[in-house]
Amino acid sequence: MSNQALPNQEGVVVIENLVKRFDDFVAVDNVSLRVSKGEIFGFLGPNGAGKSTTIRILCGLLAPTSGQATVSGFDVGKQSEQVKRSIGYMSQKFSLYEDLKVEENLDFFCGIYGVPRDRREERKVYALKMAGLESKRDELTGRLAGGWKQRLALGCAILHEPPILFLDEPTSGVDPVARRTFWDLIYDLSEAGQTVFVTTHYMDEAEYCHRTALLYGGRMIAMDTPRALKQALGVHSMEEVFITEIERQEARAK
Amino acid sequence: MNLRRGRAVGRKELLHIVRDSRSLSMALLVPFIMLGLFGYALSLDVNHLPMMIYDQDRTATSRDLVERFRATSYFDVKSSEATYQEIEAAINRNKIVLGIVIPPDYGKKMASGKLAPVQVLLDGSDSNTASIALGYVDSLTSVYSVEQIRGMANQRAGAHAEPIADAQVRILYNEDLKSRNFIVPGLIAVIMTIIASLLTSLTIAREWENGTMEQLLSTPLRPAELLLGKLAAFFLIGVADTVMAVLAGVFLFDVPLKGNLFFLGFTSFVFLFGALSWGIFISAAAKSQLIAYQIGLLSSFLPAFLLSGFIYSIDNMPLPIRVISTFVPARYYVSILEGVFLKGTGFRVLWYEVMWLFLYSSVVFTMAVRKLRTKVA
């Protein structure tokens, strides 16, 4: 078992035949895909389709039942330590410490991700600026409105400049304006070379991704650029893509 | 292992603690409340037992006996003219602990040198007090008897009948038999386990419930670093409480401290380390604050209170419980505390207990690290 990454794999996510079973329930059913560096990859699907489960496996939070996945060239099963150093994760609940101030949360994650001392202030300022929270440094996190918390959580996830970002439903419960701003941020990051792997059930956000995969019942039923998906089905929006594909699946099940 | 990550955790924990001033002040008040209770309010010393006497004889002899009871501070004679019904009612109502019934022929029997029984009616519900009360009555009557015999023998033949064997008792370590002296050292152990079971047992469970645990698991943070960071923060509170307890015990309650302070500090450190690790282990295992708290109380506080020998002696317990108590770390720490405070003993005598504490703390620490290593599923 080596501690080295596969060469030239920084920022790349490869999933091969991934299966995750919880007792009898198959949450992830033989999923395979590949995400390139700098790509914004969207993972769509209804609730319970296996999106969150997949992301958590990639982050090293869950162990796969079978199959393989590498993140930045590191195997998620055997090299989870290295995986964690090269990713930033934002969970559905934002998972910030409500009783810490904004700055204190940032300090904490700087320490956890091992941001070098001489870079800390610089990274913090960057995160604050990106999140628009410069004036709220001393504010208690618990007092922030949803949109601010969301951007703070993103800020905490990028302090160490990870090649890959995993965002699990990052915009749930956030107003449309804040959502748009958030996606502007994601674009900025992607242009700077960061890979962003995001799950969402907002279909309009799917349009923003470079490529999307559609999950249903743990299985990947479609994967392509939004444009290609729409063309293939002859529809005009990802929402229609989504509904059509789902209906197809349900018909097939009958 | 990366100390910087651990330090980040420690700093965060301290912020949590400081921000919750209600919990913090409660945690710092623990030693004072416990000391106040056990050093001042609660006492097992038995004195001034309220009693009544039903004197059916009413002779000079019987009144002499009554005076004996009045004279000693162990008893507080509420009435020497009570009737049987009054005594019964008073015992029922918890007004008195015992009643004495002196039979009508008491004086006659005493004068003729015959056996003169005196009835003692005892409220047995509090057996501790009752046993001691009985013991007091017993020694009072036997001393009285001996004097009577001597007196009568002197009257008769001028010869002395000396008691044949007499027990000379020397009480060691606690000459004035103040129960406070033996309670306060052991209390320090109890105080520490309160911190461990209250504060520490909630910390990881709370992160699970809030979802931040998941976040932490996705970072490079290693389990040992998380554990040490949290331990460091709670250690500060534990040490503060211990120091306050020792100072209060010595200066406010005049408990002697005959042994070596360094030894005390060192063993306290080891115990605290283990107690806090146990709290974190429970927290990681339970994942729910309510359950973690209950388990913490049951596995840390209660055993320290009941099974450590702090108040209730282990020797008196049935065998299976005694076996269980060998796995209660507080037991060894209490022995060490009592030794250091009251007997002035040190490592040479207490090495066995120190060894157990070390063993316990290392095992629990390992368990906690392992438990924190678990994935979400």
Next chain:
Amino acid sequence: MWERVLVIIRKEFRQTFREPRMRVFLFVPPLMQLFMFGFAVNLDLENSPIAFMDRDQTPESRELLSGFQGSRQFNLRAFPETDEAAQKLLDHGDVQAVINVLPGFARNLHKGHTVNVQILVDGSNSNNASILTGYCGQVVRQFAEKHGAAIPFQSAVAVPRVWFNPDLRSRNYFVPGVIMNIITMMTLMLTAMAIVREREIGTMEQLMVTPIRPIELMLGKTLPFVAIGFVQMSLVTAAALVVFHLPFRGSIFTLILATLIFLMTTLGSGLFLSTISQTQQQALMSSFFFFTPAFMLSGFSFPIRNMPESVQWLTMLNPMRYFIEILRGIFLKGLGPEALAPQLLSLLAIGTVVLVGSAMRFHKRLD
């Protein structure tokens, strides 16, 4: 209104019993506590380890030894031969007393001189020291009587009649207190947590938007724990009767009545705690802080009589004090509501004040 209350009660029950850990948690800890207290707490001194140092080594000294050996109050652990060895045993805590028979013991006995037996007692635990001293003195005195053939006279002797607990088993004294401890802790804590947890998660807000009235919410949140409290009470009492042979001389009706009134105080306190706690941690710590001193000062193990006067007055406000007296009265003394009226009424008064006060505070918080 009752329909809405029932809905909440049903939800509480479902939430509580759905989690398998909670199901265990409701019944295992109480039993464990009962057994821990019941078996561990035994102030009756038996099996006390002692050492016997026989410097005389005569048949008489050995006879004295057999007096100690035969009794179940002592556990003869060691026979040290030097003073240093004896001191070491005491220092280590290996024995709690050393009986020291000096050389010349038998000779002085036969000559009719006073013979001294030296007893060194470890006074660390002063209560035990007192009792142990008494026991040792008894053995010596019995030995003296046997050899005191020169004294034909006996004299005043105490004939004890012990009421309610003839074997003087300390367990009978404690276990009622343990029963009270268990139901108090459970009902107090669960009530406070039920409310605070909902506030933390945010579903409380949800409830407040509905037509539900504060009083209905309160009833819904406290009544389930009355039921749970009763079940636990029955379980623990049954276990105490069976395992510890605790006597039960009173009536079940009185027990139920008293428990109901007592629960008013615990549930009211739980309500109150929920109004002063923002987080679960605060609720739990507050319940410990509130409950532990009250329990210690209830007379469950440390007699109220022994407390300083000012503290004794304070305990008159402690509902646990009255409930313990009632429990002991029912279990051990077979007393009924008439005899226990003062305690029952005191409980009722405290219960009403606590419950109404907390309810009002709770009501205010919601608006």
